[in-house]
Each structure stands twice: as C-alpha cells, then as structure tokens.
Amino acid sequence: MPGLRAGPATPPPARLGADYQLDVSGEARLALGRGWLGLGLAALIGSGIFSVLLVASRTPYVNRWLPAADFFQISLVLHVDLSVLVWFVAMAGLLWSLYGTARAQWLAWPGLWITAAGTLAMALAPFLNPGQPIMANYIPVLESPLFLAGLVMFGLGATLLVLRSLLAAPRLGMRYDGRARWASAWARPPWPRPSACSASPGPGPCCPPRCTARPTTRSCSGAAAMPCSSPGPC
Structure with missing residues (x-):
C-alpha cells in the first residue's frame, strides 16, 4: 500500500528498574498456591x-x-491421567x-x-472398583463407577x-510495568501508520476515511455523486 513501509518490529529496550518478577505477596494466595502445587506433586x-x-503387570x-x-x-x-490431566490443571x-x-x-478452596x-x-x-479400560479417548478412562464419579468431581x-x-484476574490500568511491555511490543504492527493522506484529499461528505488513489468522487446510496471537497489529513 502507498505510504506504508514493511519492516520487522523492534521491541523496546528493557526499562531500567522494571519489575519482571511475579508478585506472590499475600498469605491467602501463597497458601492456595501451595495447595495446588501439592496436588500436582x-x-x-x-x-x-x-x-x-506397568512393569509389575508384565512380570511373571x-x-x-x-x-x-x-x-x-x-x-x-x-x-496418563495423573501425569497429564491432573498435572496441567x-x-x-x-x-x-x-x-x-x-x-x-x-470459590478458591x-x-x-x-x-x-x-x-x-x-x-x-483400580484397587477398589476396577473396570474395563477405554483407550479410545485422548484422556483414557476406566468403565468404573468410582473412576467416572471421580472424573466428574475433577x-x-x-x-x-x-x-x-x-x-480474580487483576485489572490492567493505563500504566504498564515490565511484565506487560513485551506483550504490547509484540502486538504492535510491523509498519508505521501514515500520518497524512498523500494520495487524495481528505474525507468529504461521501468519502471513506482512508487514503486511496482512486478518483475523488463517491456516490452515496440514494444520492448523486459528490466530490471530496474537504482537504486535510485523513
């Protein structure tokens, strides 16, 4: 497109003194985090x-x-269920x-x-109410009432x-610290935005608010063609 120059996005340098560590203050949050960590372990x-x-089941x-x-x-x-499903949750x-x-x-505890x-x-x-293993699903299950009840509870x-x-998600205000600067840097487009319309005059009564190199007349539905008569930036 005219007036646009493609180029790689360069993230801003790290701000001196920015806090890039996760804030874990608060006894309630720490205790809850330890609980989930204990479940994962x-x-x-x-x-x-x-x-x-698994090995014992093949041992004579x-x-x-x-x-x-x-x-x-x-x-x-x-x-598989314990090492994948439970661990990731x-x-x-x-x-x-x-x-x-x-x-x-x-809701936390x-x-x-x-x-x-x-x-x-x-x-x-498997020890109290073993059932037939079903290996067709991505999360394999046992056809056991106890296992299925536990899966529903999970x-x-x-x-x-x-x-x-x-x-409980924290709200982001107008000021961002070091933890959010990299995300906003990668979200920027890899080209600068044009500051003025150089291909045609500015938007008039029926002109779209964008730069274009087409003729500077537009027709609205139900009205005659009108010229773009308002010069200036887009």
Missing part, C-alpha cells in the same frame, strides 16, 4: 507408582498379586492463584478440595478454578 508421585505397576508371578487381570492397561490409564491452579487477586476466595477428591477417587478406582473442581480465576 501428588499426581506426579501417583503417576510414578502406576508406571512401576508378580502380576498374580495385582487386583485385575488386565492391569497393564489400567495402570496406563491412571499413569494443578499447575494452572498454581499460577492463577499466585497471579490473581484475593477476590472470590469462597472448594475448587481445590473438589479437584483433589476427584483425583483421589480416580487413583483408588471436572467440577476445574470449572470452579476457572470461574474463580476469571473473577
């Missing part, structure tokens, strides 16, 4: 235990002590709890405890986490 430990059971004489005949796929289901809860404000605390209860029910299902707790995080 427990999920990783449980995932490691089920990875050991040892697999006889396992509660189900096809315990290899059952262990694989729990290994717990890390999201950790970051959102530390970054958010102290609003809507009445119930979301954590319901998510943790659902995780515990899913982890105990989804409810994750929903409360998302709702509370939306309510």
